[in-house]
Amino acid sequence: xxxxxxxxxxxxxxxxxxxxxxxxxxxxxxxxxxxxxxxxxxxxxxxxxxxxxxxxxxxxxxxxxxxxxxxxxxxxxxxxxxxxxxxxxxxxxxxxxxxxxxxxxxxxxxxxxxxxxxxxxxxxxxxxxxxxxxxxxxxxxxxxxxxxxxxxxxxxxxxxxxxxxxxxxxxxxxxxxxxxxxxxxxxxxxxxxxxxxxxxxxxxxxxxxxxxxxxxxxxxxxxxxxxxxxxxxxxxxxx
Amino acid sequence: xxxxxxxxxxxxxxxxxxxxxxxxxxxxxxxxxxxxxxxxxxxxxxxxxxxxxxxxxxxxxxxxxxxxxxxxxxxxxxxxxxxxxxxxxxxxxxxxxxxxxxxxxxxxxxxxxxxxxxxxxxxxxxxxxxxxxxxxxxxxxxxxxxxxxxxxxxxxxxxxxxxxxxxxxxxxxxxxxxxxxxxxxxxxx
Numbered sequence: 001x002x003x004x005x006x007x008x009x010x011x012x013x014x015x016x017x018x019x020x021x022x023x024x025x026x027x028x029x030x031x032x033x034x035x036x037x038x039x040x041x042x043x044x045x046x047x048x049x050x051x052x053x054x055x056x057x058x059x060x061x062x063x064x065x066x067x068x069x070x071x072x073x074x075x076x077x078x079x080x081x082x083x084x085x086x087x088x089x090x091x092x093x094x095x096x097x098x099x100x101x102x103x104x105x106x107x108x109x110x111x112x113x114x115x116x117x118x119x120x121x122x123x124x125x126x127x128x129x130x131x132x133x134x135x136x137x138x139x140x141x142x143x144x145x146x147x148x149x150x151x152x153x154x155x156x157x158x159x160x161x162x163x164x165x166x167x168x169x170x171x172x173x174x175x176x177x178x179x180x181x182x183x184x185x186x187x188x189x190x191x192x193x194x195x196x197x198x199x200x201x202x203x204x205x206x207x208x209x210x211x212x213x214x215x216x217x218x219x220x221x222x223x224x225x226x227x228x229x230x231x232x233x234x235x236x237x238x239x
Numbered sequence: 240x241x242x243x244x245x246x247x248x249x250x251x252x253x254x255x256x257x258x259x260x261x262x263x264x265x266x267x268x269x270x271x272x273x274x275x276x277x278x279x280x281x282x283x284x285x286x287x288x289x290x291x292x293x294x295x296x297x298x299x300x301x302x303x304x305x306x307x308x309x310x311x312x313x314x315x316x317x318x319x320x321x322x323x324x325x326x327x328x329x330x331x332x333x334x335x336x337x338x339x340x341x342x343x344x345x346x347x348x349x350x351x352x353x354x355x356x357x358x359x360x361x362x363x364x365x366x367x368x369x370x371x372x373x374x375x376x377x378x379x380x381x382x383x384x385x386x387x388x389x390x391x392x393x394x395x396x397x398x399x400x401x402x403x404x405x406x407x408x409x410x411x412x413x414x415x416x417x418x419x420x421x422x423x424x425x426x427x428x
Binding site for chain 2: 218
């Protein structure tokens with residue numbers, strides 16, 4: 001149908017590719033700087049009052065680009081998605097989910113234990129890896145609705161983002177604006193990181209090795225999720 | 240619509256994947272995870288090192304700055320109301336951060352004065368409430384300076400003190416003079 005003729009892969013378009021790479025290089029460079037001056041970021045966040053859109057945009061995107069737990073989950077989600085339309089749909093559901101709880105959590109000052117939330121985020125990675133290996137279908141004979149799952153895990157990821165920003169006990173003055181900027185920053189970071197992941201996966205998909213290694217990749221994904229769970233639960237019990 | 244997309248994803252999940260390979264994948268992922276956790280992550284993050292491997296390859300140094308609030312909770316009872324005076328020189332190595340702390344009960348006062356032997360340090364004067372295990376702390380002053388003096392009244396019982404970070408490539412000595420009712424907790428690297 002019409003779908004087939006409009007199936008242009010945005011991520012193999014050479015111009016977009018170049019642009020994305022440039023953006024990513026910039027962001028990674030800035031991130032490297034930012035991590036060198038972590039104390040300054042902390043100092044800024046602890047003392048900040050009033051509206052500061054750009055710094056919060058930056059902190060949000062920085063958190064996402066360097067937040068491997070969120071990225072691992074997204075890798076799992078898009079691993080077997082070929083159509084741009086599907087990618088857009090799933091990523092939107094994830095965005096909707098995490099934005100909702102991020103805003104809700106911070107505005108209503110809902111305190112969730114960061115270790116537990118991060119462990120659940122780890123679990124979401126295990127879940128998606130297992131799902132990609134068709135584990136639910138084979139062992140339990142069920143096909144969980146993948147869209148609902150992505151949305152629900154998005155909600156948990158949002159609480160995770162909320163706990164990160166709550167650590168800094170932001171002042172009420174300008175909170176909503178700063179928060180929205182942080183949220184938007186998260187989406188920018190997600191877009192950039194996802195761009196890179198899609199680029200790699202879409203190129204890789206063309207080779208036979210994609211099929212050969214897809215089991216290994218998803219096994220590794222599950223493994224990383226389990227590591228996150230172990231790491232966070234140890235932290236939870238120690239504290 | 241739902242079915243179409245579900246089919247799309249599940250049919251492209253590994254159709255060649257057999258029952259045994261799913262089992263293998265699951266077991267393999269668990270084994271890898273446990274190994275990496277035990278050998279690397281737990282030693283580096285929490286200084287939990289059951290195999291001793293983390294210590295051997297020098298990973299546990301990362302986890303050595305342990306939470307002082309946990310250690311010093313027992314000292315709360317020891318605090319005297321008498322005033323004391325202390326002079327100490329703290330070395331802040333190039334590129335490193337160190338903490339020097341005092342135990343104060345609520346509303347106890349401490350007069351302080353410190354200066355470096357030259358260069359400025361990033362500093363964070365902060366307090367951690369006693370008995371708190373969440374790692375929460377409250378910063379009173381964050382600045383970059385080569386000297387600082389004043390009086391400090393503890394807003395809550397707990398560990399209070401300075402975090403100094405040396406951003407230069409030369410070691411810096413800080414001479415700290417304190418007077419008041421407190422007990423010295425000391426250096427935390």
